[in-house]
Amino acid sequence: MARPRQFDETTAIEAAAAVFRQRGYNATSVDHLVEATGVHRGSLYGAFGSKHGLFARVLEHGTADRDERLDILLVALLELAPTDERLRARARAVIQDLGTTSDELGRRLLTRARVQDIDDEGEKT
Numbered sequence: 001m002a003r004p005r006q007f008d009e010t011t012a013i014e015a016a017a018a019v020f021r022q023r024g025y026n027a028t029s030v031d032h033l034v035e036a037t038g039v040h041r042g043s044l045y046g047a048f049g050s051k052h053g054l055f056a057r058v059l060e061h062g063t064a065d066r067d068e069r070l071d072i073l074l075v076a077l078l079e080l081a082p083t084d085e086r087l088r089a090r091a092r093a094v095i096q097d098l099g100t101t102s103d104e105l106g107r108r109l110l111t112r113a114r115v116q117d118i119d120d121e122g123e124k125t
Contacts, residue, residue: 009047010061012037017058021071025055025079052087055080059090062097069098070108077105 015037019028030051034041048054059076063069073094081088110116 007037007039007043007047012039012044012047013054013057013061014063016054017061017063017068017072020055020058020075021068025051025075052080056087056090059087059094066098067108069094070100070105071112073098073100074105074109074112 016033019032019036023032028051030041030044033039033044033051033054037044039047044054048057055076059072073091076087076091076094081091
């Protein structure tokens with residue numbers, strides 16, 4: 001008989017999202033995720049299957065903050081979508097759900113990279 005889950009899944013997903021936003025997918029280790037979520041490695045694997053599975057849940061989870069959602073989408077597009085057809089399809093769905101444009105994604109990418117700050121009208125700030 002399986003033991004009941006000892007953690008809140010939504011809280012773990014949100015903590016993992018913060019790590020993926022900060023570090024990106026490839027630079028995030030399972031140890032980083034364990035530390036951030038407070039969830040033991042075995043429980044993370046049990047709930048999400050893998051780091052990739054957890055990232056997919058983060059991508060689908062959504063958040064009230066649009067910039068955070070765009071940041072996760074950018075990580076997916078830059079690091080996973082080129083070689084992962086299923087995740088690419090999920091990224092397309094998020095793009096549609098958000099109603100985002102390539103201009104908005106480009107502005108967010110430049111802002112995150114601290115290349116330049118651009119407002120919603122495309123003007124430097």
